[in-house]
Amino acid sequence: MLLRIPGVYAPQDDTWLLADAMAEHSLDADTRVLDLCTGTGALAVRAAKLGAGSVTAIDISRRAALTATLNSRVNGHTIRVLRGDLTAPVRGERFDLVISNPPYVPAEDDRIPGTGMARAWDAGTDGRALLDRICTQAPDILAPEGTLLVAQSALSGVDKTHVMLEEQGLQADIVARREIAFGPVLTARRRMLESRGVITADQRSEEIVVIRARRHR
Numbered sequence: 001m002l003l004r005i006p007g008v009y010a011p012q013d014d015t016w017l018l019a020d021a022m023a024e025h026s027l028d029a030d031t032r033v034l035d036l037c038t039g040t041g042a043l044a045v046r047a048a049k050l051g052a053g054s055v056t057a058i059d060i061s062r063r064a065a066l067t068a069t070l071n072s073r074v075n076g077h078t079i080r081v082l083r084g085d086l087t088a089p090v091r092g093e094r095f096d097l098v099i100s101n102p103p104y105v106p107a108e109d110d111r112i113p114g115t116g117m118a119r120a121w122d123a124g125t126d127g128r129a130l131l132d133r134i135c136t137q138a139p140d141i142l143a144p145e146g147t148l149l150v151a152q153s154a155l156s157g158v159d160k161t162h163v164m165l166e167e168q169g170l171q172a173d174i175v176a177r178r179e180i181a182f183g184p185v186l187t188a189r190r191r192m193l194e195s196r197g198v199i200t201a202d203q204r205s206e207e208i209v210v211i212r213a214r215r216h217r
């Protein structure tokens with residue numbers, strides 16, 4: 001059961017694609033999970049259900065943090081929910097599995113919304129405002145054998161994520177992909193994205209991928 005306060009991102013295909021990718025990992029009492037950009041806490045709750053020993057969830061939105069706290073309780077799990085900017089609330093800590101379905105939709109300009117629903121998806125002109133930060137901060141929050149699973153659209157530069165993670169000394173692979181129809185946000189931005197050459201004139205769907213990164217073995 002998942003509750004959702006108005007203004008909090010409703011779990012969607014990208015959420016569930018990442019949840020399925022996470023289920024491929026064996027989580028046990030020793031596994032420390034961090035869910036960055038948790039929204040309702042859907043992925044954090046799933047990690048707890050899968051048997052993770054500890055789960056931490058972070059979101060910048062007050063409503064999201066409250067929703068994730070409620071969902072932790074109604075599902076009978078103990079999840080540490082923190083409000084803050086990306087990894088700032090857990091500086092100095094290390095996690096065995098870091099999952100994130102961050103905002104990744106290319107926006108009109110590089111302004112990052114400070115409030116409102118758009119904060120859940122707008123990520124600058126190239127859609128990478130959060131993705132780039134996750135790539136560069138990943139080594140600081142991953143335990144030595146830790147794994148990052150991050151979801152994004154093919155419209156926001158999968159190759160760039162791959163290159164950035166490799167530059168951080170991590171081995172990156174795509175472990176899941178799904179083609180999904182444009183929702184209302186991308187439908188409204190079709191003309192803009194077409195004029196930038198990001199999509200073709202007849203394009204009505206985007207590919208969502210999950211990228212896994214871990215240290216080279």
Ligand SMILES: C[S@@+](CC[C@H](N)C(=O)[O-])C[C@H]1O[C@@H](n2cnc3c(N)ncnc32)[C@H](O)[C@@H]1O
Nearest residue numbers: 009011015037038039059060061085086101120
């Ligand atoms: C696409 S939603 C995903 C929510 C949830 N993980 C899911 O898959 O259903 C992105 C979330 O990132 C949060 N967010 C945006 N900027 C953030 C930041 N700088 N630090 C932490 N969370 C942020 C938003 O509030 C929103 O809840």
